Amino acid sequence: MIWRNLASNMLTLLIVLLVAAAAAVAWAQREFTGPGPSEVAQCIEIAPGASLGAVGQRLAAQGAVSNAYIFRAGTDYIGKSGDLKFGSFLVPPRASMEEIVGVITAGGPSTCGTEVLVRVGVRENAVILRDTNPETGAYEEVARWNPAAGERPEAIAAAEAEEGARLSLVMAEGVTSWQVVEALNAVSVMTGEIAEIPAEGSLAPDTYLLSRGGDRNAILVEMARRQEAILAAEWENRAEGLPYADPQEALIMASIVEKETGVAAERPQVASVFVNRLRQGMRLQTDPTVIYGVTEGRGILDRGIRRSELDRVTPWNTYQIDGLPPTPIANPGRAAIRATLNPDTTEYIFFVADGTGGHAFSRTLAEHNAAVARWREIERRQGLPADSPVQTDE
Incomplete structure (x- = not known):
């Protein structure tokens, strides 16, 4: 009888503990997902290498979260504890712990602080x-x-x-x-x-x-x-049959692609033009290399290219030299490197500005001459100074 009562009491206690644990979990979940305690926007600063525990303590101290332990446990539970990004991030008033975690793990530019x-x-x-x-x-x-x-x-x-x-x-x-x-x-x-x-x-x-x-x-x-x-990573994933002897040649080409267009979507097309030219033994004839031959990267050429500069032989002037210049002409980003190593498959061998910020691409010299004429007319109508001479014959 004693053992039966003891077992019954233990079972009752276990049930009470389970109910209490469930209630605690539900409360913690509400604390994590519900509106936060701060009535004003908060600037949350995450230092490089900061631990999740230290971040939670700081947020609790400045009144952005109600409980540092729940913040840490909730962040662990949703699998974000290893995703902290350094910076300073603005969170709105009454932001929940869950919302704060989303902000400080998404990264991006800092949005507050000095x-x-x-x-x-x-x-x-x-x-x-x-x-x-x-x-x-x-x-x-x-x-x-x-x-x-x-x-x-x-x-x-x-x-x-x-x-x-x-x-x-x-x-x-x-x-x-x-x-x-x-x-x-x-x-x-x-x-x-x-x-x-x-x-x-x-x-x-x-x-x-x-x-x-x-x-x-x-x-x-x-x-x-x-x-x-x-x-190294982009070279490993390059397309087959490209006319580059090594990664350095690809880097040189990527720098030219980078300087030739500010339209990200055009980079693979621009790269295809230069690949086609290399394969056909044509000169690249690209103005940014002429400019680099003039400035050698020390400042900008704040004017159009002169005919004398197009005609001058420098190591980088691709109107005068065959193949690639000896060095890159700028520091290309990942997107330009990727486009250079995975260019579009096209028959284009010419391109010229089209008046929209992008370029018109052509397969033949006749198509290209027509595109050049259209661009010159746009320049004339807008009162723009004619840019450097555009190569129209081989």
Whole structure:
């Protein structure tokens, strides 16, 4: 009888514990998916290498989540604990823990906090100070400085020195190695003298986190590491029968494709034109290589190409040399490298601007001459200066 009562009591206790556990799980689930405690938008900062536990504790301390343990357990449960992305991210008022996890694991550009952004652009470099507007919660540009244009604004200098402000460099596709070095040298809080310009094409366009007192050369090493990995992976998955002897030749071609079009969807077509020309023994005859022969990547040619420059023999002038130039003419991004190694299959051997920002592609010289005439008429109607002479015969 005693054992029967004991067993009955244990069963009752087990049932109570199970009910309590189920209730606790349901409560935790509601806490994780329900509206959060913050009545205002929150700027959530995730440091590189931060642990999920530390992030949860910080969110609880700033009132973005109600319970750090539930935040961590819920993130583990939905399989996102290994997906944290560094940066500063704005979340709306009353955001649930689940919504916050979605924001801090999706990545992308930072959307709040103070940030000094060094932007390496094709036309110019710029140092941009951005911050969160406390009234609107919007991420806004506060100041902008072109390092080539004058003295550094006080606001940017102060933010660069501020420990809490992020420093990052965004390298656009198609910039030259000289432009990257110029941008790094403009970050006054970094150290390390860059002894020589890295090989053209060897740096990966991407976003890089900078640190106060960090070595500029270490950033260049990381850029080169990423580009080497990208090129190796894309070379491994290349189409068969391409006219490139090695990955370096593909990189040279990718830099030309990168500079020839700003329309991403056109890259495989542009690559097909140059592949067809190489296979037929035709010269590439591409203006960006002429420009590189003039500037050697040190600055931009802020005017049209002169006939004398088209006629001048340089190692890069593909109107005058056969095959590929000896080096890349810029640092191509992954998309241009991929297009170069997996071009469209076409019969195109010519292309010219079509007035929409893209190009008209042609199979024959007659088609090409007609497309050139249409482009010249567009230039005339819009009052644009005629660009460099377009090759119309072989």
